[in-house]
Amino acid sequence: MRKRISESLFAEAGTICCASCSHPIAPTGASWKKAAALSTIPVRSLPGAASNIEPKIMLRRFACRQCGHLLDTEIALPEDPFLEDVVVV
Amino acid sequence: MDPITFSIIRHRLFRVVEEAVITLKHVSGSAITNEGHDLMVSLYQTDGSLLMGGVGFLHHLTSAAEACRAIIRRFHDQIAEGDVFLLNDPYTAALHTSDIYLVSPIHHRGKLVAWSACFVHVSDIGAMNPGGFAPEAQDIFTEGFSSPGIKLIDRGELRQDLWDTILNMVRSPEMVALDLRSMIACNNVARERMLVLIDKYGTRTVDEACAALIDQSEVKLRERLRELPNGRWQSRQYFEVKGEIYRVLLTMTKQDDTLTFDFTGSSPQSKYSVNCSKWAALGGLFAPLFPLLCFDIVWNDGAIRPIKMIAPEGTIVNCTRPAPVSVATVGAIQSVNNAACATIGKMLAASEKYAGEATAVWHANHFAIFMFGNNQRGRLAIGILTETFGGAGGARTFADGVDVGGEIPNPISRMANVETIEAQFPIRYLFRRRLIDSGGPGKFRGGAGGEAAIVAHDAPDGGIHYVVSGKGTRFPQSDGLCGGYPGAVNDYVWVHAPQQPHNVDRFAQSLGEIPGEDEPISWGVFPLMGNDALYLRWDGGGGVGDPLDRPAEKVITDLAAGLISKEAAREVYGVVETAGVIDERATDARRRELRQARLAEGPAP
Numbered sequence: 001m002r003k004r005i006s007e008s009l010f011a012e013a014g015t016i017c018c019a020s021c022s023h024p025i026a027p028t029g030a031s032w033k034k035a036a037a038l039s040t041i042p043v044r045s046l047p048g049a050a051s052n053i054e055p056k057i058m059l060r061r062f063a064c065r066q067c068g069h070l071l072d073t074e075i076a077l078p079e080d081p082f083l084e085d086v087v088v089v
Numbered sequence: 090m091d092p093i094t095f096s097i098i099r100h101r102l103f104r105v106v107e108e109a110v111i112t113l114k115h116v117s118g119s120a121i122t123n124e125g126h127d128l129m130v131s132l133y134q135t136d137g138s139l140l141m142g143g144v145g146f147l148h149h150l151t152s153a154a155e156a157c158r159a160i161i162r163r164f165h166d167q168i169a170e171g172d173v174f175l176l177n178d179p180y181t182a183a184l185h186t187s188d189i190y191l192v193s194p195i196h197h198r199g200k201l202v203a204w205s206a207c208f209v210h211v212s213d214i215g216a217m218n219p220g221g222f223a224p225e226a227q228d229i230f231t232e233g234f235s236s237p238g239i240k241l242i243d244r245g246e247l248r249q250d251l252w253d254t255i256l257n258m259v260r261s262p263e264m265v266a267l268d269l270r271s272m273i274a275c276n277n278v279a280r281e282r283m284l285v286l287i288d289k290y291g292t293r294t295v296d297e298a299c300a301a302l303i304d305q306s307e308v309k310l311r312e313r314l315r316e317l318p319n320g321r322w323q324s325r326q327y328f329e330v331k332g333e334i335y336r337v338l339l340t341m342t343k344q345d346d347t348l349t350f351d352f353t354g355s356s357p358q359s360k361y362s363v364n365c366s367k368w369a370a371l372g373g374l375f376a377p378l379f380p381l382l383c384f385d386i387v388w389n390d391g392a393i394r395p396i397k398m399i400a401p402e403g404t405i406v407n408c409t410r411p412a413p414v415s416v417a418t419v420g421a422i423q424s425v426n427n428a429a430c431a432t433i434g435k436m437l438a439a440s441e442k443y444a445g446e447a448t449a450v451w452h453a454n455h456f457a458i459f460m461f462g463n464n465q466r467g468r469l470a471i472g473i474l475t476e477t478f479g480g481a482g483g484a485r486t487f488a489d490g491v492d493v494g495g496e497i498p499n500p501i502s503r504m505a506n507v508e509t510i511e512a513q514f515p516i517r518y519l520f521r522r523r524l525i526d527s528g529g530p531g532k533f534r535g536g537a538g539g540e541a542a543i544v545a546h547d548a549p550d551g552g553i554h555y556v557v558s559g560k561g562t563r564f565p566q567s568d569g570l571c572g573g574y575p576g577a578v579n580d581y582v583w584v585h586a587p588q589q590p591h592n593v594d595r596f597a598q599s600l601g602e603i604p605g606e607d608e609p610i611s612w613g614v615f616p617l618m619g620n621d622a623l624y625l626r627w628d629g630g631g632g633v634g635d636p637l638d639r640p641a642e643k644v645i646t647d648l649a650a651g652l653i654s655k656e657a658a659r660e661v662y663g664v665v666e667t668a669g670v671i672d673e674r675a676t677d678a679r680r681r682e683l684r685q686a687r688l689a690e691g692p693a694p
Contacts, residue, residue, distance in 0.1 A: 003318075004439055007444070007570075007572070008571050008572050037687055039690045040690070046574070046577075047526040047653070047654050047657035047660065047661060048577040048629075048657070049578075050577065050580035051580055051607070051609045052562040052563055052578075052611065053564075054563035059575070063687040065688060068683075068684030068685060068687045068688055069635055069684070070572035070635035070636075071571075072572055073572055073573065073574060073575075075565055075575055083323040085320070085323060086320055086321045086322075087318050087320040088319040
């Protein structure tokens with residue numbers, strides 16, 4: 001049975017999948033982010049960045065490795081771990 | 090009890106609070122109360138537990154409950170009809186010293202039946218910096234007077250000695266007196282209307298309805314929590330003061346019908362006044378919880394019961410006395426609020442039933458600029474730039490955030506007209522408008538923040554000074570949701586005017602047009618003198634969903650409205666256009682290219 005995880009993810013048969021292309025990403029019950037494609041952008045490079053932005057702060061983008069659809073983002077300094085979101089299914 | 094009587098009493102309680110709020114605003118003379126709605130009025134039970142939470146800054150609903158309890162503990166057998174108590178100690182219950190609680194018992198025929206409590210941010214509290222926010226404070230002792238509870242009015246008689254003592258400790262006694270009188274009037278109206286209600290229905294019936302109302306809120310919230318998926322969600326907020334970086338780390342766990350907010354892993358308390366006390370952190374997490382999870386549930390003690398908070402002592406979210414906390418409301422409390430908004434948003438987004446209630450983080454960072462100095466009428470003026478209450482809505486899962494759309498913790502916040510501020514202070518606005526590229530990109534875009542620039546005008550002392558507590562210029566704080574990007578950050582620029590007066594442009598319409606040398610500032614007291622200018626911008630709301638999923642037509646509309654730049658349209662949204670006309674083939678190619686680029690770095694390490 002298909003269960004919603006977020007706008008961009010669902011779980012089915014013990015697997016978290018991309019809501020855009022249904023590509024399986026990771027087993028349920030743990031954080032899926034390490035199984036996603038990660039790209040990082042310095043926040044200061046984004047349009048609208050202000051004069052005083054911390055140079056090390058990054059926008060982490062977690063995308064489906066199949067279709068490139070964006071699954072989640074988080075703001076982080078390089079030394080900080082991924083935020084973990086685990087939905088019990 | 091019969092449901093009709095219950096419903097009538099429930100609505101009468103709402104009206105008691107609403108009428109008390111109206112009274113507070115009518116008597117108050119300050120923009121922060123009347124325009125920014127930096128206020129709160131609520132009703133409490135005889136034991137101090139929350140009975141009917143009002144609107145205004147929701148951080149205060151639980152803190153004022155603790156204030157009531159603190160007064161009950163301190164004055165237990167000395168509480169009489171007609172008393173009014175004052176409390177503003179952050180280590181007892183308050184959020185910071187300048188948010189004064191006035192707490193009044195309500196007696197019916199000699200018997201205590203309820204409490205009313207309210208707060209406003211008073212014009213001054215005698216801290217080392219005017220206006221209450223004291224970025225230069227090193228401890229609570231330099232943040233103005235703080236009381237763990239005093240009886241200001243004794244059986245209906247104002248204690249003039251105390252009144253005079255308080256006003257003797259602040260910079261603008263006439264305005265602070267008006268602030269206090271507005272709260273006294275507010276509590277008087279709350280008491281009178283409660284007594285009318287009790288006279289009509291009787292103490293027993295009203296008590297029964299109040300008990301049922303609290304039980305109903307608990308039952309409804311627990312039912313809602315059971316409908317939501319079990320899980321664990323995290324969020325992290327960064328902010329910075331003078332090179333020191335702080336984190337508020339939140340792990341929210343939902344299990345059956347309970348919700349636990351655990352701030353373990355947050356930074357140790359700061360030497361700067363951005364810390365918050367335990368009660369303040371609790372208020373901070375409830376500020377988004379009430380509107381997001383209890384949008385159809387009365388905000389009272391019943392809605393508090395299923396919630397647990399873990400805030401390790403000695404951290405920035407539960408500091409120990411005498412750490413300074415005067416910037417707490419726009420510092421750690423606001424980050425707690427943002428973090429809770431983010432995790433609640435993620436939980437709601439995981440629910441088929443409640444995904445439509447999910448939101449990215451709204452306007453995440455107040456800039457809290459307090460100006461002070463002699464105004465054009467030669468009188469001392471102290472007050473906030475209320476643009477900080479203009480805010481910006483976070484995007485939802487079905488719609489864009491509202492531009493300059495307020496904030497989650499204060500559903501009725503707004504900013505004053507430019508003319509109101511110019512009438513109060515010797516300044517002139519060069520411009521004020523929505524800020525391009527400030528709303529977090531996403532399938533649904535975050536609401537835009539704003540920007541403004543001011544110069545001194547008709548100032549008897551050649552200008553004015555201001556206090557800025559801008560800990561949020563280095564890190565975005567309005568997090569996106571489900572692939573949305575964060576909103577842009579605040580920024581403050583002191584433009585030093587050129588030496589040659591003929592080079593001064595008194596009608597500049599952008600930061601780039603203001604001649605002079607730019608100096609980014611964020612923390613401390615600064616002058617706005619001569620021909621210098623202060624430029625400020627405030628953050629946008631977070632976006633929801635992949636920006637490449639945003640319909641190209643909406644991107645073009647945003648471009649035409651000046652809400653996004655051509656660069657954002659192409660580089661973030663992947664929309665290629667010429668003179669506002671979409672090149673569909675090039676847009677498809679650009680979006681494929683941007684998606685492919687996301688895969689180039691490979692899997693996460």
